[in-house]
Amino acid sequence: MRLREIAHSRTGDKGNTSNISVIAYDPKHYGLLLQHVTSDAVRKHFAGIVEGKVTRFELPKISALNFVLEQALGGGVTRSLALDAHGKSLSSALLDLEILIPLSDGSAQHSEQ
Amino acid sequence: MKTIRIGSGAGYSGDRIEPAIELVEKGDIQYLGFECLAERTIALAQHQKMMDPSAGYDPFLEQRMHAVLAICKARGIKIITNMGAANPVAAAEKTADVAKQLGIKGLRIAAVTGDDVLDVCRRGDFPFLEIDGRVQDLGARVISANAYLGAGPIVQALAGGADVVITGRVGDPALFMAPLIHEFGWAMDDWERLGKAALVGHLLECAGQITGGYFADPGYKNIKNLARLGFPIGEVSEDGNVVITKVAGSGGAVTEATCKEQLLYEVHDPAEYIQPDVVADFSQVTVTQAGPDRVRMQGGGGKPKTGKLKVSIGYLDSYIGEGQISYAGPGALERASLALEIVRERLEITGAKTSEVRFDLIGVNSLHGAASPIGGGPYEVRARVAGRTESLDEAVRISNEVESLYTNGPAGGGGAFKSAREVIAVASVLLPQELANSAIQFLEV
Known part of the structure; x- marks a missing residue:
């Protein structure tokens, strides 16, 4: 299941x-x-950003x-080369995070599989 | 219990004008705030003021004042705004001109100054928070230094009978905290109430972002009538608790979900939201739907202020050259990728002097880079190259290398765009609050 099914999100920026x-x-x-939405999971989801x-x-x-994601905006909103310098679209990327739903037998499953 | 109603008429400089008119006509408000200064705006405005001493305030000030001034004066609605940007006094004079044109009499306008701390910052020893080095290291490249002032001078201006208060840089929430402090007589060391006031300001300062703007996600979060989005009203009672609402019949929605998103917008540690007047605590706030388009928010708190003011230092950083060109149909992704490879090689061959270059495929990976999912090719792709340089000429070269893909690159490239621009960047330092002296000038029409 994608995070989007159970949660909504907004991104803000400072420097x-x-x-x-x-x-x-x-x-x-x-x-x-x-x-499921741990700091580790988020860090991995945004690897490279x-x-x-x-x-x-x-x-x-x-x-x-x-x-709170540090060093995440290409050097800062006011000087970044990125198209989305504010990183405003990062919230949508995070909602794409796949989370494992525990089943009653204790195993885990991706709902899409 | 006494309550006051504060409207938020703008969440940024270029925001829509009609929602503010709707607020003053139908919102039954006593105060109208316009928050119009982004992180970098004041540095750009300072740049304008250097070239023309009567410039440097918000480009939409005149239009906004024309739209609301007469009705605000007639109804006794006080206007508080940071549209003064780098030149609050000139903004007050322009507002007085507008009042005269509209035939308004007996209007008292206050200009709050003192946020410009460039001299202090140039002389002192202030390390940057986000980048290496100190203000002095940047020498002549520094063009502005503006401290985020607190609500104090705005409260003073209101106490002095101002109908309109125009500031430069203040903490954004301060525009909305000031009327609460003024009306309810809260002490400037009543940390809990100041924390609640900061919450109100934080919720209102982005205008439509709490009434359904920046929220819709069809099928998941549906919002009606965004073309006629209503801006928010904070109905604040003497105990500091707030109900967020909007004008009945306006577009958008005020729901628990819209309010929660705005509660956390641009917040780091919710227990320590640092403002010039207080360290606010949003961590225990509860959010309850109290009626249609009415949401009650309670439980804000606060701790003593830090005694330091954040200062935004604007400086000439670099230049950016950028170019874009689109490809479509079968093989679009391959041709756009080839386009980027060609530009990459061209920048090497021609010895372009760049400190950083970025290659994007818009429609594929331009927003989330390496974190983008890998999938089937899109119907259309836009290749984009952006590079940082030390001179405008070098920046122009980068943009030209993309544009010249028209005749030298892959087949079917269209819609090329190029730009080369100077970058005024912003970095922050902390200043002991006693080094920023605010002052108020009154103008009477």
């Missing part, structure tokens, strides 16, 4: 740092976000996560 929120549509999926640290902040009261 060379991007932040991406991941917000569960339904609070019952917050646990899935916590479990994000050169610095990825930090995750948890907001249980709104069933959301906030990721």
Whole structure:
């Protein structure tokens, strides 16, 4: 399953740092976000774009996560050579993240397979 | 309990004008904020002011004031904006001109200055936060230094009877915090209330981004009538809690989801949202739909301010040369890829002096580079090359190498575009707050 099925997202920028929120549509999926959308998973998903640290902040009261991606905007919004210098489209890339849904027998499965 | 209603009339300089008119006509608001300064805007404005001392304020100031000034004055709605950019005094004078043209009398306009800290930053020893080095290292390349001032001077201007307050660089939320502090008489060390005020400002400062703008994703997040998007109103009560709403019948939507997205927009640690007046805490905020297009947000908090102000230093960084050209139909991807290879080789052969070059296939990998999925070729692809240089001439060479693919490159290239531009970049330093002295000038029409 793609993250997009259970969560929505918005990207913000400050200098060379991007932040991406991941917000569960339904609070019952917050646990899935916590479990599957880790800093590691996000760092791997953005390999080749994000050169610095990825930090995750948890907001249980709104069933959301906030990721802070350092050195992620090609040297900074005001000097980047990138077409999307603000990295505004990164949220859409993160929603493409594939997450494994645990089945009742304990195994994991990609829903598309 | 006393409540006040604050409208947000712009989320950036080029924003739509009609939603602000709708707010003043139908929003039953007492304050209207226009947030119009992006990170780099003030550096560019400073550049203009250097060439013309009466310039350097927001290019849409006159149009916006024409649109709302008369009705705001008639209804007692106060306007607060950072459209002063690099020249708040000239912006106030221009606003006075507009008032005169409209036949408005008894209008008091305040210009807040003091954010320009270029001299202090040139003399002092300030290391950059995001890049290596110090302000002094950049020498004459530094063109502007503007501190993010807090809400204090705006509150003073309101207390002085201002109908319109025009600032340069202030923390964006400060434009909306000031009326709360002024109306409710909150102390500047009441950290919890200032934190709640910062939350209100943060939610409102991007205008339509909380009422359904920048949100729609058909099939997943449907939003109606974005062509007539209504801008937000913050209905704030004396306890600091806020209901976000909009004018009935306007486009867009105010839902828990739109509010949550904006709550985290441009936030790093939600427990430490650093503003000039307070370190706000958004981590315990709750978001509850209280009615159609009405969302209540509670639980904002705050801690003492850091005592330092963030300063944006604008400097001449480099030049960027860029070119694009499109390919379509069978083999589009292969021809666009060939185009990039040709330019890559040309830049080597001709010895182009670049410190960084980027090769993109728009439609394939231009947005997410190596993180893009690999899939079937698209029907059309646009090849793009962008390179950083030390001179405009070198930048022009890069753009020409793409354009000349017309007659020298793969078959069927069309729609070439080129540009070569100077880059004014921005980096930040921290300044002890006592080194920035704000001042207020009043103008009366």
